[in-house]
Amino acid sequence: MxxxxxxxxxxxxxxxxxxxxxxxxxxxxxxxxxxxxxxxxxxxxxxxxxxxxxxxxxxxxxxxxxxxxxxxxxxxxxxxxxxxxxxxxxxxxxxxxxxxxxxxxxxxxxxxxxxxxxxxxxxxxxxxxxxxxxxxxxxxxxxxxxxxxxxxxxxxxxxxxxxxxxxxxxxxxxxxxxxxxxxxxxxxxxxxxxxxxxxxxxxxxxxxxxxxxxxxxxxxxxxxxxxxxxxxxxxxxxxxxxxxxxxxxxxxTHPSDELKSPAPGIFEPRASVLDEVKQGDLIGILHPMDSLSVESIDIRAPGTAIVFAIRSGGHVGVNEWVAAVARPLRLECH
Amino acid sequence: MxxxxxxxxxxxxxxxxxxxxxxxxxxxxxxxxxxxxxxxxxxxxxxxxxxxxxxxxxxxxxxxxxxxxxxxxxxxxxxxxxxxxxxxxxxxxxxxxxxxxxxxxxxxxxxxxxxxxxxxxxxxxxxxxxxxxxxxxxxxxxxxxxxxxxxxxxxxxxxxxxxxxxxxxxxxxxxxxxxxxxxxxxxxxxxxxxxxxxxxxxxxxxxxxxxxxxxxxxxxxxxxxxxxxxxxxxxxxxxxxxxxxxxxxxxxTHPSDELKSPAPGIFEPRASVLDEVKQGDLIGILHPMDSLSVESIDIRAPGTAIVFAIRSGGHVGVNEWVAAVARPLRLECH
Incomplete structure (x- = not known):
């Protein structure tokens, strides 16, 4: 048929x-x-x-x-x-x-x-x-x-x-x-x-x-x-x-460059794509929404890098991607 | 209970x-x-x-x-x-x-x-x-x-x-x-x-x-x-x-200010919000996607107005909203 x-x-x-x-x-x-x-x-x-x-x-x-x-x-x-x-x-x-x-x-x-x-x-x-x-x-x-x-x-x-x-x-x-x-x-x-x-x-x-x-x-x-x-x-x-x-x-970029959410909540971006960041710079804030007594959690840059992807306000689960960074490409010699 | x-x-x-x-x-x-x-x-x-x-x-x-x-x-x-x-x-x-x-x-x-x-x-x-x-x-x-x-x-x-x-x-x-x-x-x-x-x-x-x-x-x-x-x-x-x-x-804005899709397809915005448009100005294009032989359809401004909402690339059915315009408010005397 x-x-x-x-x-x-x-x-x-x-x-x-x-x-x-x-x-x-x-x-x-x-x-x-x-x-x-x-x-x-x-x-x-x-x-x-x-x-x-x-x-x-x-x-x-x-x-x-x-x-x-x-x-x-x-x-x-x-x-x-x-x-x-x-x-x-x-x-x-x-x-x-x-x-x-x-x-x-x-x-x-x-x-x-x-x-x-x-x-x-x-x-x-x-x-x-x-x-x-x-x-x-x-x-x-x-x-x-x-x-x-x-x-x-x-x-x-x-x-x-x-x-x-x-x-x-x-x-x-x-x-x-x-x-x-x-x-x-x-x-x-x-x-x-x-x-x-x-x-x-x-x-x-x-x-x-x-x-x-x-x-x-x-x-x-x-x-x-x-x-x-x-x-x-x-x-x-x-x-x-x-x-x-x-x-x-x-x-x-490598899997280790993914920034993950430490808890469930709403992610608030504080950086924009193509921003250059240094270690400790604020990239975004994770707001747990179950209680207003729980502190929001800062998500900071792990090192010198360029932000290439950033979550734009979605509700995320624990360990979900919220941002990713990258560094200049070094092509291996061959 | x-x-x-x-x-x-x-x-x-x-x-x-x-x-x-x-x-x-x-x-x-x-x-x-x-x-x-x-x-x-x-x-x-x-x-x-x-x-x-x-x-x-x-x-x-x-x-x-x-x-x-x-x-x-x-x-x-x-x-x-x-x-x-x-x-x-x-x-x-x-x-x-x-x-x-x-x-x-x-x-x-x-x-x-x-x-x-x-x-x-x-x-x-x-x-x-x-x-x-x-x-x-x-x-x-x-x-x-x-x-x-x-x-x-x-x-x-x-x-x-x-x-x-x-x-x-x-x-x-x-x-x-x-x-x-x-x-x-x-x-x-x-x-x-x-x-x-x-x-x-x-x-x-x-x-x-x-x-x-x-x-x-x-x-x-x-x-x-x-x-x-x-x-x-x-x-x-x-x-x-x-x-x-x-x-x-x-x-x-009034219900008559809504611009509707004339056919199913993907709407491509060609104007931005807060743009001032005159009658006949291009606001967007509706692309029927079932066939590439069918012409795309221009969506044009019905008159002088300000675009306040524009669909950003969704697939729409016939007669769905794709944009809306508005004019300066005239509050009635009372």
Missing amino acids: SEAPHLTFDSDMPGVSRGHLVVPGGADRGELSLPVFSLNRGEGPRLLVTGGNHGNELEGPLVARRLIEWLPEAQTCGRVIVLPMLNPLAVQAWSRNTPLDGLNLNRVFPGRAGGSVTERIADAVSRILLPMADTVFDLHSFGPTWDFPPAATTHPIADLDLMARTVRMAEAFKLPLTLVWEYNDTVGMFDIVAQNQGKVFVCAEFGGGTVGADNLAIYEAGVRNALIALGLVEGKAEYPTFRQQKSGQTLE | SEAPHLTFDSDMPGVSRGHLVVPGGADRGELSLPVFSLNRGEGPRLLVTGGNHGNELEGPLVARRLIEWLPEAQTCGRVIVLPMLNPLAVQAWSRNTPLDGLNLNRVFPGRAGGSVTERIADAVSRILLPMADTVFDLHSFGPTWDFPPAATTHPIADLDLMARTVRMAEAFKLPLTLVWEYNDTVGMFDIVAQNQGKVFVCAEFGGGTVGADNLAIYEAGVRNALIALGLVEGKAEYPTFRQQKSGQTLE
Whole structure:
């Protein structure tokens, strides 16, 4: 009954194609059609741009839509495939995970053909779209309860040559932050699957909270800069202006750089992203809310570092992340 | 088995008291204890400050906590009661409504003693705390999928004298926006119940999206300004700086000022809050996401007005709000 995942158009056709990636139905729901844009200008880089991996991160789908508007005028060579909304079920629910099966799409790659709908989406993307690209940009945001600067990120990669090429690609976005993020919970992530196939994969982490006109312009500029660096479009790459500055820095962060909540309560940020802090500087305050007789607890910087992520007022449990810091990247010689 | 709602301390005692408002248990769960702070300096205004009416609006609880810190040094007369978290069940879930019964606390006032937990909270607040106050500040935010300027708001009030006093109290916050909001869905709101008892009730709508250190400072300054105007604390009220400006304006808005989505899709904001727009100016773009062949739809200003609320990148259904505008308030003579 369920056919194999497929595109509704021939991506080898020259020029613009618009259609869908068809994700077959399964036990939990029927077939799903994900809108896809493709522009084939022959020889050159092969790029896949995806958004909406998590449903409450909407900058990516919006930047992907803008890209589709100007790419037909701008692209001079190569192939670009754009899938603005990897997980429409989660986007429509403004939910990180898919409501139907509760799964986080970015933890089930490469997916499973006979699995639940989230696993079938990952399977269709892994089998149909991923082989068509050498480079992947997955456009995320940091989610609504965090403040986060416009950033291009990667996890550390064992293949040091691929690592160096990935960091250079991330830096080509010319965003305020390029981040190499050592993170323990990476099983099933889209980037790991792509990197294992030797592809350059950059995860853009775009802000958090309010999706505003100014921020979208920065995100769009970052993606345009990366397309210029790839040679897909012409133009001059420039740092966008973020908080009165036009600059970028490349940092690394490790699990030990996460600041955790010492108790349940509401976290109040007292620092902003990209602030430089020294040991003992106040980053935020944890307010236990069960009793007004209990003292609030200061969260202070463990050492000299740069704040790159800060919780923006969520209620947190004990030992949950409230902030994270980073330091300048030192790439190992090889 | 279930006792009546009560305070765990005697609010007539002079000076600082800390304790709880006890909400009796019911069929759905046991007793709930809401932390309460009270400061009695004798004769003078009687103020109730509440936060956390909606669980994903966390500026209010944070500003309430700050207030509790400096009030013992600052308050010179009168009585102030602070309840930072009206609905801890919703705050802990970062949810607008109470997860247990699905109810919106701000639509069930004055509550019901034998009802579900949300109704019991409203009942306890209405019966125990509301009679202790002549003035109420309920500290809201506009929620995580909207951009909204720091504002003090009220709905129109039939009693024109109370209306004038309420608008003056709202303006005393000296926030960028004072708003008289004609709104159809007001049954069961906290302010309606308080106003029906002749009390001055101001609903502070504080931002939306990321709860940052800068915004919290503005919100705190607004509440301090209002306390100065009431004569509860000494000091000079000043407009806080918001987007490089120190000023405020008083506007009114009607149901016809709501801009609705013409189709399902993702709304992209192209204007910012407090922007002045003329008829035909672009406010945002609605992107249908089911197909990339369908044109995006421009949302334009219906006339000369000021944008005061703009959706920040949510997926919306047809006919859902995406923005709202307002015009300078004209108070009717009486």
